Amino acid sequence: MNTGYLYEPLPDIEGGRRLHLNENTGGCSPAVVRAVRRLSRQDISAYPAYAHATEACARAFGVPADWILLTNGLDEGIMTVALALLPRAGSDAVVVEPAYGMFGPSARLAGARVISTPPAPDLRFSLDAVRTVLTPATRLLFVASPNNPTGEIVPGDAIARLAADLSDGGVVFVDEAYADFEGRTLIGEIARTPNLVVGRTFAKAYGLAGMRIGCLVAQPAIIRRLRGAIAPFSVNAFAAAALEAALADRGYFDWYVGQVRTSRQLLYDACARLGLRCWPSAANFVLVRVGDAPGVRRALAARGVHVRDRSAAPGCEGCIRITAGLVDDTIAAIAALEEVPCAARR
Numbered sequence: 001m002n003t004g005y006l007y008e009p010l011p012d013i014e015g016g017r018r019l020h021l022n023e024n025t026g027g028c029s030p031a032v033v034r035a036v037r038r039l040s041r042q043d044i045s046a047y048p049a050y051a052h053a054t055e056a057c058a059r060a061f062g063v064p065a066d067w068i069l070l071t072n073g074l075d076e077g078i079m080t081v082a083l084a085l086l087p088r089a090g091s092d093a094v095v096v097e098p099a100y101g102m103f104g105p106s107a108r109l110a111g112a113r114v115i116s117t118p119p120a121p122d123l124r125f126s127l128d129a130v131r132t133v134l135t136p137a138t139r140l141l142f143v144a145s146p147n148n149p150t151g152e153i154v155p156g157d158a159i160a161r162l163a164a165d166l167s168d169g170g171v172v173f174v175d176e177a178y179a180d181f182e183g184r185t186l187i188g189e190i191a192r193t194p195n196l197v198v199g200r201t202f203a204k205a206y207g208l209a210g211m212r213i214g215c216l217v218a219q220p221a222i223i224r225r226l227r228g229a230i231a232p233f234s235v236n237a238f239a240a241a242a243l244e245a246a247l248a249d250r251g252y253f254d255w256y257v258g259q260v261r262t263s264r265q266l267l268y269d270a271c272a273r274l275g276l277r278c279w280p281s282a283a284n285f286v287l288v289r290v291g292d293a294p295g296v297r298r299a300l301a302a303r304g305v306h307v308r309d310r311s312a313a314p315g316c317e318g319c320i321r322i323t324a325g326l327v328d329d330t331i332a333a334i335a336a337l338e339e340v341p342c343a344a345r346r
Contacts, residue, residue: 016304017329022148022178022285025325026259028242029252032208035245036238056244057215061187061200066220069227070243072234074201074214075102079217081197082106082140084167084229085171088230091139093172096130097255098123098149098313100175103142119315123150123279123287131174136167141166144175146182149295149310149321151281156186163193173197177284180253181260187217194219197226204284205257206246212275213239260284263324270334284325289318296320296340303336 008303018025050070058065062261071077075346079102086093086107093107103115105320112302115138118231134141134184141162145154154174163172176198190196197218204210213235216226246253277289289295293311297320300307322333 007328010265012172013306016306016308017332018122018303018330019309019323019325019333020321021209022204022321022323023209023325023330024204024206024254025323028207029244029246029249031249032242035130039237039241043237043241046237048235049238049261050235050240052136052233053208053235053243056247059117059245061185061217062186062219063217065191067190067215067223067224069218070167070232070235070240071214071216071230072076072236072239074080075204075227076177076201076212076230076234077199077216078102078142078173078175079106080226080230081171081173081199082110082112084226085140085173085197085222086110086112087139087179090137092135092137093140093142094130094133094138095142096125096144098147098148098310098316099142100144100148100177103175107142113137116314118341123152123315125152125154125158125314126152127161130162131165134162134176136168136286139170140171141172142175143172143178145186146176146178146282148283149173149285149287149308149313149316149319150279151178151283151285151287152279152320153182153282156189157233159186159196160193163196167185168196171195171197173199175199178285181257181283182286183292184282188220190217196341197222202243205253205260206241206243207256208242208246210240212236212298213241213243239278259326260324262327265325266330266334270337276337281324285321285323287316287319287321291318293318293320294312299340300333300336303339305333305336307333312337 088111093112097104203213279287297309
């Protein structure tokens with residue numbers, strides 16, 4: 001049923017532990033709060049300037065400032081990529097499944113035909129499966145690394161091969177929303193891959209989901225095309241100030257990434273103990289096969305732990321996704337999971 005939404009929103013949740021949206025469960029750095037509070041009445045009444053935030057972002061990623069385009073969350077970045085890089089008719093966009101839910105709808109809104117590659121039985125990325133669906137009409141390929149919901153990192157050489165396959169006018173977009181949790185990125189490949197665009201968000205490791213701030217990284221020729229498809233001043237002054245402060249507080253970032261890595265291992269160990277299949281993850285979540293995913297989600301919610309039912313995603317039947325955030329949250333989630341019967345237990 002067509003609800004009128006680009007991407008079906010989730011219901012608001014009040015109370016309990018929010019382990020369903022892969023947010024930073026520890027909150028943003030205190031430096032972010034201080035930076036936002038320093039904004040003056042004049043800062044708020046004027047349209048924002050982005051030079052300092054863009055330069056801070058460029059320093060963090062090791063690229064020139066003109067390779068960066070700030071966006072109102074990475075969702076706006078995905079939409080901008082689709083609108084700017086897909087011709088209005090006669091073009092295809094390929095989505096590697098299972099995938100983030102914004103890819104397909106954004107491409108369809110831009111007028112493209114969407115072709116999805118079915119997941120392998122073990123949900124692993126298959127270069128051969130993707131290459132078989134590429135045609136001269138393919139103008140945009142969406143890949144997430146680490147992938148959502150599996151947490152798998154797509155090999156860089158596979159991305160390079162796909163970019164070479166699409167070099168005649170096609171672009172590879174790599175969503176790196178979760179790259180901060182393992183530190184591996186393809187941004188360094190952009191210099192020798194002119195048709196590669198990398199998307200980043202500061203919602204996850206930096207805790208800025210409520211601020212809505214992300215960026216696109218590409219060579220200047222593509223950035224100029226992307227800038228033509230985005231509204232001016234779409235990033236507000238609070239988000240720009242927050243980004244500078246968050247990037248500067250490396251100690252807080254490192255602490256939270258450490259919490260996530262410990263939490264992931266706790267979830268792996270719990271799944272092994274409970275006889276549940278889970279997937280190794282390079283992100284701040286773990287995909288777990290529990291059998292009756294809707295029922296388990298409801299049972300966990302009744303115990304104050306909110307997780308995401310991903311059973312409708314291709315290849316993810318019977319799966320929930322659990323955010324790996326603060327260790328205290330993860331311990332509570334495991335305790336709740338131990339009380340819930342899971343049909344998938346061996």
